[in-house]
Amino acid sequence: MDSVKVLPGKGKEITVERTAVAHINPKNCVNCGTCRELCPMEAISESQRVICRICPECTEQDAMTFDEMYEFTTKAACTTGCPLGISPQGYINLTRTGKLEEAYKLVWDKNPLPSVCARICHHPCEQVCKRGVLVDEPIAIRSIKRYLGEKTTFRAEKYPRLYEERIAVIGAGPAGLTAGQYLSRAGYEVTVFESATEAGGMLKRGIPEFRLDRSVVDEEVTNLENAGLAIRLNERINKHSLEKIQKEYDAVIVAAGAPNSKELKIEGWRLSGVMTAMDFMEQVNHRQEIRRHPGQIFNLGGEVVVIGGGSVAIDTARAALRMGATKVTAVCLECDEEVPCHPWELKEAEDEGITLIQSHSPTRFVGTYPKLEGVEVCKVTSFSKDGKGKISCELDENDTMTIKADWAIVAIGQAPDTMWSSLKGDRVYFAGDISKSACSVIDAMASGRKVALNVDTDLRGRTLKDPMDTHELHSAPLSEKIYPYNRRKSIRPEIPMLAAESRIHSFDEVEGGFDDEAAQMEVLRCLRCGYQVVDEERCIGCGICQRECPEGDVITMEPVAKGGEK
Ligand code: SF4
Numbered sequence: 110m111d112s113v114k115v116l117p118g119k120g121k122e123i124t125v126e127r128t129a130v131a132h133i134n135p136k137n138c139v140n141c142g143t144c145r146e147l148c149p150m151e152a153i154s155e156s157q158r159v160i161c162r163i164c165p166e167c168t169e170q171d172a173m174t175f176d177e178m179y180e181f182t183t184k185a186a187c188t189t190g191c192p193l194g195i196s197p198q199g200y201i202n203l204t205r206t207g208k209l210e211e212a213y214k215l216v217w218d219k220n221p222l223p224s225v226c227a228r229i230c231h232h233p234c235e236q237v238c239k240r241g242v243l244v245d246e247p248i249a250i251r252s253i254k255r256y257l258g259e260k261t262t263f264r265a266e267k268y269p270r271l272y273e274e275r276i277a278v279i280g281a282g283p284a285g286l287t288a289g290q291y292l293s294r295a296g297y298e299v300t301v302f303e304s305a306t307e308a309g310g311m312l313k314r315g316i317p318e319f320r321l322d323r324s325v326v327d328e329e330v331t332n333l334e335n336a337g338l339a340i341r342l343n344e345r346i347n348k349h350s351l352e353k354i355q356k357e358y359d360a361v362i363v364a365a366g367a368p369n370s371k372e373l374k375i376e377g378w379r380l381s382g383v384m385t386a387m388d389f390m391e392q393v394n395h396r397q398e399i400r401r402h403p404g405q406i407f408n409l410g411g412e413v414v415v416i417g418g419g420s421v422a423i424d425t426a427r428a429a430l431r432m433g434a435t436k437v438t439a440v441c442l443e444c445d446e447e448v449p450c451h452p453w454e455l456k457e458a459e460d461e462g463i464t465l466i467q468s469h470s471p472t473r474f475v476g477t478y479p480k481l482e483g484v485e486v487c488k489v490t491s492f493s494k495d496g497k498g499k500i501s502c503e504l505d506e507n508d509t510m511t512i513k514a515d516w517a518i519v520a521i522g523q524a525p526d527t528m529w530s531s532l533k534g535d536r537v538y539f540a541g542d543i544s545k546s547a548c549s550v551i552d553a554m555a556s557g558r559k560v561a562l563n564v565d566t567d568l569r570g571r572t573l574k575d576p577m578d579t580h581e582l583h584s585a586p587l588s589e590k591i592y593p594y595n596r597r598k599s600i601r602p603e604i605p606m607l608a609a610e611s612r613i614h615s616f617d618e619v620e621g622g623f624d625d626e627a628a629q630m631e632v633l634r635c636l637r638c639g640y641q642v643v644d645e646e647r648c649i650g651c652g653i654c655q656r657e658c659p660e661g662d663v664i665t666m667e668p669v670a671k672g673g674e675k
């Protein structure tokens with residue numbers, strides 16, 4: 110037997126006798142990261158293989174020196190790209206080996222809204238996928254996640270309650286639901302208070318159905334309820350009810366989002382026909398007639414100008430088209446790479462016939478009271494944004510034009526309710542849009558996760574570190590080098606999309622999912638860049654990694670004799 114010093118827990122250092130150390134077989138490891146996160150000794154870390162870019166057989170891209178190849182090795186990988194810390198390599202390769210349920214579970218354990226994210230996440234993991242950065246196109250990670258959601262029949266089981274403490278979450282949007290899931294799984298009773306008639310927050314109010322079918326959100330919410338989350342709808346929280354909640358619960362997480370669209374109070378902003386994106390999208394999503402004022406109904410066949418260049422503006426423009434607008438023009442201050450929406454969002458909008466006029470600022474709404482007739486815009490000659498997102502720009506006042514408009518929809522950002530700004534207290538936490546402006550869905554969820562970990566740490570006095578904070582990439586030895594030439598050479602399958610001409614007449618989901626053949630082709634393109642390695646000096650041989658590894662034949666416990674000999 111051999112002995113290892115255990116790292117101090119709560120100020121106590123102990124030494125344990127070990128009889129074995131774990132060994133991970135890099136060939137079979139799918140790099141799901143489960144063992145690394147569970148290891149109580151932080152003895153497991155991730156190694157990334159060097160991807161060879163020397164000779165032209167490997168890729169059609171420029172050759173790289175060894176130093177350059179090494180630099181890319183530990184810079185980023187799909188396993189560090191997900192804001193929730195999920196390992197795409199893990200679920201891609203569990204899919205490859207036919208373990209679809211395990212693959213889906215790997216996602217669900219950290220992401221309570223897998224099928225939602227499989228449709229609307231801006232997939233930062235794909236942006237750092239090494240196949241995309243170094244070889245050809247990134248793995249279609251988001252589509253593989255969608256495939257798993259469509260192929261599996263996962264039903265969550267109730268998490269056991271372990272602790273007395275009760276947690277209140279205000280807001281059943283992505284941040285609140287994520288915080289709720291993490292704390293339910295940790296063993297707390299969690300109640301989510303939602304002011305609307307249904308859970309989902311912005312997923313239901315702001316995101317159009319042609320990007321996210323409502324039934325997908327409902328199914329994920331049902332799963333969370335099955336897991337133990339109590340969601341109380343129609344509960345609008347005011348100062349009085351908040352005080353009551355603070356007394357009754359041991360911690361309060363405010364994840365109420367930023368539901369109020371900012372208004373653009375320039376000349377003519379009260380003309381009939383000017384409205385905010387949130388008002389518009391909420392009415393579209395609830396299938397109501399669009400009204401700016403009583404008596405005025407969205408003019409089917411009219412021309413629409415959307416002000417803003419972010420994702421909400423593009424969604425709004427595309428929704429206006431589906432509501433019957435004959436012409437939709439969006440206008441934004443930014444130009445080229447500065448345009449805040451994602452390039453694929455703009456491409457899909459342009460395919461549908463929407464025009465984005467860049468580098469222009471609205472200066473007034475034009476019309477004969479009460480009716481809007483156009484939007485005057487002025488050329489932006491310089492644009493900048495500081496670290497806090499504050500915009501400064503200069504305009505050329507001699508360079509203006511008026512765009513004809515029956516409706517102008519303002520999509521220049523959202524703000525939280527002011528009542529939360531004065532809320533204080535020992536066990537009060539803020540998550541999502543309310544804590545950070547202009548959050549994407551996945552960033553809001555990541556914020557919910559982080560807050561949940563903080564609540565658990567504070568309530569339990571834990572000293573364990575967040576596995577995402579200790580996740581580092583190391584270089585694997587050269588013997589593990591990947592030669593892309595040897596790996597499967599195939600192009601990324603097309604993601605099915607409805608044709609632009611037909612899709613603008615309905616709210617059907619534009620993007621479709623992979624069939625079995627496309628999914629299997631795609632998982633084979635993964636280069637399997639990383640694997641986990643055990644630090645034998647730290648391993649105490651507890652075997653938890655071997656028990657929890659979802660792949661067989663990966664971890665062996667190798668006996669050690671006294672003095673450390675194997
Ligand atoms: S090729 Fe596979 S393992 Fe490598 S970064 Fe892309 S998805 Fe991850």
Ligand code: SF4
Nearest residue numbers: 138139141142144658
């Ligand atoms: S050893 Fe097993 S648990 Fe650890 S990353 Fe590899 S496949 Fe996952």
